[in-house]
Amino acid sequence: MSIILDKVNYVYSEKTAYExxxxxxxxxxxxDGEFIGIIGHTGSGKSTLIQHLNGLVKASSGGIYYNGQxxxxxxxxxxxxxxxxxxxxxxxxxxxxxxxxxxxxxxxxRNRGFSRKDAELKAFTALRSVRLAExxxxxxxxxxxxxxxxxxxxxxxxxxxxxxxxLDEPTAGLDPKGRDEILDLVAKLHRExxxxxxxxxxxxxxxxxxxxxxxxxxxxxxxxxxxxVEVFAHYRELEEVGLAAPQVxxxxxxxxxxxxxxxxxxxxxxxAKQSILQxxxxxHAMSQIREL
Amino acid sequence: MNFIEARKLVHEYIRRDEDDNxxxxxxxxxxxxxxxxxxxxxAVLGHNGSGKSTLAKHLNVLLKPSxxxxxxxxxxxxxxxxxxxxxxxxxxxxQNPDNQIIASVVEEDVAFGPENIGVPTTEIxxxxxxxxxxxxxxxxxxxxxxxxxxxxxxxxxxxxxxxxxxxxxxLDEPTAMLDPNGRREVLEAVGQxxxxxxxxxxxxxxxxxxxxxxxxxxxMDNGKVVMQGTPRAIFxxxxxxxxxxxxxxxxxxxxxxxxxxxxxxxxxxxxxxxLVEALCRLY
Ligand SMILES: Nc1ncnc2c1ncn2[C@@H]1O[C@H](COP(=O)(O)OP(=O)(O)OP(=O)(O)O)[C@@H](O)[C@H]1O
Ligand SMILES: Nc1ncnc2c1ncn2[C@@H]1O[C@H](COP(=O)(O)OP(=O)(O)O)[C@@H](O)[C@H]1O
Ligand SMILES: [Mg+2]
Ligand SMILES: [Mg+2]
Numbered sequence: 001m002s003i004i005l006d007k008v009n010y011v012y013s014e015k016t017a018y019e020x021x022x023x024x025x026x027x028x029x030x031x032d033g034e035f036i037g038i039i040g041h042t043g044s045g046k047s048t049l050i051q052h053l054n055g056l057v058k059a060s061s062g063g064i065y066y067n068g069q070x071x072x073x074x075x076x077x078x079x080x081x082x083x084x085x086x087x088x089x090x091x092x093x094x095x096x097x098x099x100x101x102x103x104x105x106x107x108x109x110r111n112r113g114f115s116r117k118d119a120e121l122k123a124f125t126a127l128r129s130v131r132l133a134e135x136x137x138x139x140x141x142x143x144x145x146x147x148x149x150x151x152x153x154x155x156x157x158x159x160x161x162x163x164x165x166x167l168d169e170p171t172a173g174l175d176p177k178g179r180d181e182i183l184d185l186v187a188k189l190h191r192e193x194x195x196x197x198x199x200x201x202x203x204x205x206x207x208x209x210x211x212x213x214x215x216x217x218x219x220x221x222x223x224x225x226x227x228x229v230e231v232f233a234h235y236r237e238l239e240e241v242g243l244a245a246p247q248v249x250x251x252x253x254x255x256x257x258x259x260x261x262x263x264x265x266x267x268x269x270x271x272a273k274q275s276i277l278q279x280x281x282x283x284h285a286m287s288q289i290r291e292l
Numbered sequence: 293m294n295f296i297e298a299r300k301l302v303h304e305y306i307r308r309d310e311d312d313n314x315x316x317x318x319x320x321x322x323x324x325x326x327x328x329x330x331x332x333x334x335a336v337l338g339h340n341g342s343g344k345s346t347l348a349k350h351l352n353v354l355l356k357p358s359x360x361x362x363x364x365x366x367x368x369x370x371x372x373x374x375x376x377x378x379x380x381x382x383x384x385x386x387q388n389p390d391n392q393i394i395a396s397v398v399e400e401d402v403a404f405g406p407e408n409i410g411v412p413t414t415e416i417x418x419x420x421x422x423x424x425x426x427x428x429x430x431x432x433x434x435x436x437x438x439x440x441x442x443x444x445x446x447x448x449x450x451x452x453x454x455x456x457x458x459x460x461x462x463l464d465e466p467t468a469m470l471d472p473n474g475r476r477e478v479l480e481a482v483g484q485x486x487x488x489x490x491x492x493x494x495x496x497x498x499x500x501x502x503x504x505x506x507x508x509x510x511x512m513d514n515g516k517v518v519m520q521g522t523p524r525a526i527f528x529x530x531x532x533x534x535x536x537x538x539x540x541x542x543x544x545x546x547x548x549x550x551x552x553x554x555x556x557x558x559x560x561x562x563x564x565x566x567l568v569e570a571l572c573r574l575y
Contacts, residue, residue: 018439041471042444090469091388143305146387146465147340147498172468173387175339175498176539202471205542242473247501247542247564254568260575269542273549276571280555283575 001032001067003053003085003164003196008062010048022048024220026062030164030198035190037207037228038200040217041242046200047090049217050166053198054085083112086162090169090200092153096141101132101152104141108160119159126159127152131181146173154182158189164196165189171206179203183210204246208232208267216243229265248272255279293366295460295492296351298326302359303346303515320346322515323360330459331490333483335503335523338512339537344496345387347512348464351494352384365459380409382460383453385446387468392449398440399424399433401448405456416455423451426481428474446470450478454485460492461485467499479505500527500541504562511536528560543567 010023022045030036030053040046051057052064055071055078064071071081086108089095098104105126109119127137130151136144141152150173157165165186171179187210189195201207207214207228214231216224218241224231232238235245244250246267252275255262261282263275303321308314320343328334338344349355350362353369365381367374383405386392395401402420411419424430427447432440437448446469453461463482467475483505485491495506503509509526511519513536519526526533527540530548539545547561547570557570 012439018436020439039471042469042474043440093388145341145345146468151340169469173340173465173498175342175537176500177534177537178340179498202469202475204472239473242471244472248546251543251546251564251567254564255571258568258572260571269546269549272546273553276550277553277555280575 002065003030003067004028004063004065005030005052006063006065008052008059008064010045010052010057011060012048014060022220023052023059026222028215028222028225030196033190033194033196035187035197035210035212036199037211037214038198038217039202039204039207039214039243040223044217044241045220046217047168050087050168050198050200053164053166054087055081056087083108083160084162085164085166086157086160088154088157088165088167088170090172092141092146092149095153095156096149099140100138101141101144102127102137104152105156105159108156112160122159122161123155126155129158129185130155131178147175147178150174151178151182162195164198166198166200168200169202170199171201171203179206186210204232204244205248205268208246208249209269216241228267232267233265293363294327295330295332295365296326296328296494297363298324298347298350298360299362300325300360301347301350301357301362303343303350303355304358320515321350324512324515324517326510326517328460328492328494330492331486332508333486333493333495333506335506335509336494336496336512337498337500337503337509337538342512343515344512345464348384348462348494348496351460351462352382353378354384380456381458382462383456383458385450385453385461385463385466387465392452393437393445396436396438397433398429398435398437398448401437402452402455405452409456419455419457420451423455424448426454426484427451428477447474447478450481454481457489458491460494462494462496464496465498466495467497467502475499475502500539500544503527504541511538524560524562527562 005026005028008023008026012020012022038046096104105123106119109122132151136148171182186197190197214228232245232249248269249267252262252264252266256264261279266272266275301321301324305318305320306314307316336344351364353375356370362369364378367378393401394404399420402423403416406416406419424433427450429447467478479502482493486493504523506523509523510517527544530540543564544561547557547567551557561567
């Protein structure tokens, strides 16, 4: 089970003066159950790329295979694919259009053919899981604050119970606690339901903490594809393409320059903390030995 | 008088049924007091739904008080005669760039504001160029805004407000959609406007790192102002902030956890540089 992108190219406004090649020869294999992060400067093609995964945008050339089936085959059920690959848009406004939040979240499962009752049950569970307070369920999506809209949009996709969950900058606009809650929820879905998760993010700290595999986009091409530790080792090159390493990675490098043997590949707060504590306790032990 | 003064400012969102009977009342601002001096850089933090955007909309008179008073640039926002003056003195950058881009070419969009207030043409183009450069978008000046990605659009929107050269600029999560570089560019541009031109800045954000350069921070919780102080004073209160669904910068959190684990780094560390120095002294 996998998604394969084979030599995918995408051009916006083809054959006009405004032609932009947003994706250039993308070859990727996304395996079942992976937790993948995608980073890249704004305009690097992240949103365009992920909109290919559920067939929303059709490649200008190249092929996409979902579980071995060519999604561009004439008899392929694209509508079904949209339910299997759940896409949370970058702007929640783009997917909230019903009169109440609850109706909105019901829409996906209804559209997939579930009965009204089952759809409501799924909506209920999804809204609970994103922790949108019940007070807001029967309000118009337009009355919600930015972060509340974001939660409603994520719930709408979760309610479809997709096999693959694709989130385009899902934590933008969430308060810090909300950021943790949503990412912890996604991690839990990945862990407990073996859901494949693809997370587009501008937070280096978040991808370092959560994902197993990190894809770096640059001007429509894949620049790096590896574990966060492998990718963030290229922090100088990342800076050149508008990105950075997590704060703590820089800290570790600076400490090493100043003679403290910190772990140069630490990318998370926890790794950094352990490494600094270890450096301090070793030094402490050494000085005790010397005193003896 | 301060550039902005709010006294017991209240905002209620009232929902009515078909017969105009009140169905529900939501108090989004609950007796907020706010003082911002001219030239100050003030950050506002708070959980989702705490009232930050509602407050921002009052500063630009998109909303009017349900109770209490708000003065901007010495003018009462409730008085309709002051609307034009306040809108001209206080520019606004919203959360979602899609709702604020109007023209079909980037440079025209940036020029729209100054054109509207009668800035002479040659001066307009100077401002457009400066605005676009300050957000790193000058090479897109002849592009169509709706063909830009989210982050690029947001930078154009900020350039548009900067081209108005207002006394005060209110930014409601301006960097939420930007990549690290874009975020840095925008914050540097905003910081520069503040430092070099004395523009008053109100920055609403969920990124704790962005608050470090502010003179003062307000923390909102359920429509109320619950904390205010310098970034260092605010970020020294890790547990209190967490109880308001907030956080501290990652470096501050690391320092805090190291201290809890027995490495006596001082409280209120904000930057990488400070933590490196503190650790080197202790090592
Ligand atoms: N147009 C509206 N009609 C009714 N209620 C509203 C409206 N706009 C906001 N609210 C409510 O007012 C409260 C404050 O919203 P506001 O948008 O000011 O929050 P915020 O602090 O900006 O949140 P966020 O961080 O999510 O952007 C929320 O409970 C929200 O649901
Ligand atoms: N609807 C569109 N029409 C034309 N060009 C677009 C459109 N959406 C995006 N682009 C262009 O395609 C490129 C990739 O954009 P996008 O996929 O949104 O990048 P990202 O999500 O990484 O910020 C950019 O150059 C952008 O300007
Ligand atoms: Mg995008
Ligand atoms: Mg808001």
